Amino acid sequence: MANIFQEGKIYSDDQVKTIYLTPEEPLVYDANKWMYKEMPAIKDWKQHMEMQQSLHRQQYSDHLAFTFPENTPLSQLWLDEIKSYGFELGCMELYAIEAKNIRRTQNHNIDVKFVTNQTLEDYIKIYRQFSEPFGLKYTEESIRVIRNQFRSENKSRIIAYDNHIPVGILDLIITEKTVEIDGFGVLEDYQRRGIGKTMQSFVADVSEDKVIILIADGEDSAKHMYIKQGYIFISYCYQILKEQA
Template sequence: MIVSMSDIFQEGKIYSDDQRKTIYLTPNEPLVYDTNKWIYKTMPTLETWQVDQSAQLSMHHNQGSSHLAFTFPENVTPSVQWLHEIEAQGFELGLMELYAIEASDVNMHDYHGVDVAFVTEETLEDYIKVHRIFAEPYGQDYVEQSVQVIRNQFESEQKCRVIAYKEATPVGIMDLIIGAHTAEIDAFGVVHKYQKQGIGSAMQAFVASSVKDKTIILLADGEDSAKDMYVKQGYTFISYRYQILKENI
């Protein structure tokens, strides 16, 4: 199946959408960068981007956000001039890469000692316990806001949540967005002290057995060594997309 960045699920509320860009503005999650950003469909000029910064900053300040975030079009690499401006204006440049694998191609070995299941009301607090570990670097306000969103949306959200246990200890979590033809892995993480013990592979095998004939897709940080693991597991690189972020404005 042919996939692209358009198959990636985007959380947040769409404030406006036109031929040039989509604006996500989510007042109940002001501290979440990914739900408060602009996604460009075509690359803006530097002059247009300056105007966009002012507009976005006004919108964000009005709802209590203190960041600027923009995502560039798929498979477009910023020019040298763009890279100079991004650095000069204090933005962080990130690269996200799209990978895919057919569920039938995932290694289905038995992973002894690792139990993986969909999160239920009874195991939601275990999921949140692991989520807190990954959320802590973003500050306590973000932790509490994101936990509240998880609790509020648990029964109504479009995603399934998955949890892994090692000897009854919750050690890994992931979110799964199941579409008509794809299953997207999101928010995938294993607690540091339990990494390289087959837990991540066990979680992916669980997903593959759950979605069967679908294409499994995920976004990986282009600077993260985890993407090498996906390639070794048989994932195919599909495309890339750059994004920029400026915090504490």
């Protein structure tokens, strides 16, 4: 999990936790959260909720979000407390594969390429459809950030076309040792046509000899595609979110 790209700005960092606060993106949950390095006591977590809520209100964030340490199970007592406070519980799973081991798929009707200034609006058109279920304010805020940071960001954005129609997007974070897949999605009407696998093959081709990593939701059916392509489960962590604090 330490190799996974983390959005947002670090507000404070100590032996117990890292606090992310990003005033320019107050509605982006993942950029405004607390990440625990070691499991807190429940009484301390309750104090942390009050502290986080105070910090978030100052920048007009209206959510609470915490990530617990890697490979740490939650006791029934913790699960009961999380539920009683109205948090949603998620399990994020880390998968990895060497680029050379990706099972290549090629659909000649699908054109996969890096996003450029000329194709950015095509990317945003698809991104908007995936983003709008999280709220219009969040969607407009995140699209504004994509446009403003496109030339300077440390992500490579990728788009897939089916006979010249934009149908899928994903983001890559490329480091010296790993290539991380983020924000991966294919429009519903174009799923189950091998487009996702063709996009994965493109990633493998540009990854050279690096390890490809990604985070999948524990309940996400897409992870079965990753497993079929040879991805190996590495680890997990729990995270909790309360959208209206």
